[in-house]
């Protein structure tokens with residue numbers, strides 16, 4: 001029976017067991033997926049020892065994504081670019097690490113806006129410069145955009161991101177000062193929030209969306225609440241919106257396939273299940 005895990009610290013709020021548990025049941029698979037709380041000092045030992053404990057692999061979340069990146073034997077090209085690992089598996093005795101947030105974000109974007117959406121988008125704006133921003137930029141770089149602006153409260157972090165991700169990029173990557181957002185928004189046909197602003201308990205991300213192109217799309221990676229103040233403002237302006245829940249669901253797909261051998265589907269039923277959990281815990 002294949003066993004998988006999600007590890008973090010703390011880990012009790014992770015919704016990954018609900019997602020993978022739903023798929024195990026749906027596909028009638030005899031496997032398990034459990035939460036394992038591992039303190040940062042114990043993470044190295046956990047990484048080296050999980051296979052001996054019978055695990056095929058697992059997910060890694062805050063605060064272990066960088067330690068996982070440093071600790072694996074081999075990384076996918078995407079993990080290499082993002083400098084963070086969220087999915088682990090063993091292949092021929094080798095410990096592999098991938099970053100599935102990249103594919104997760106892009107799969108949800110394609111599902112929400114329709115494939116080929118980039119034909120109408122030459123400029124994208126990514127707000128934030130943390131790990132999630134790196135995954136979003138890495139995904140967008142694979143598409144035929146002209147340029148991506150990255151802005152962040154702390155500009156130096158946006159500059160680091162651009163310096164790391166610019167080599168080999170066919171898409172222009174530029175930073176924009178937070179204060180200069182008003183000049184970028186009129187050109188941005190895709191705007192993505194990757195900061196924690198707008199999350200329950202946090203102040204909203206206030207953007208002047210009246211200045212955005214009328215055919216722009218606004219995406220948020222925050223999913224509690226599902227309709228963030230930013231997405232509500234985008235809707236009020238008649239803009240297309242992309243919520244944050246899809247990325248959470250789609251990033252789980254590659255790991256499940258590695259550990260359990262079936263490529264699972266993100267269905268309306270799964271979405272409703274996770275949404276009910278989010279609503280219930282509010």
Ligand code: ATR
Nearest residue numbers: 128129130131132133152153154157194195196197
């Ligand atoms: P993650 O890995 O989820 O991206 P992170 O690395 O902690 O998390 O990044 C959080 C992002 O939210 C950063 O871009 C952060 O901006 P700073 O680099 O300036 O800290 C942004 N952020 C968090 N709180 C913010 C706030 N009150 N105003 C503006 N940006 C904020």
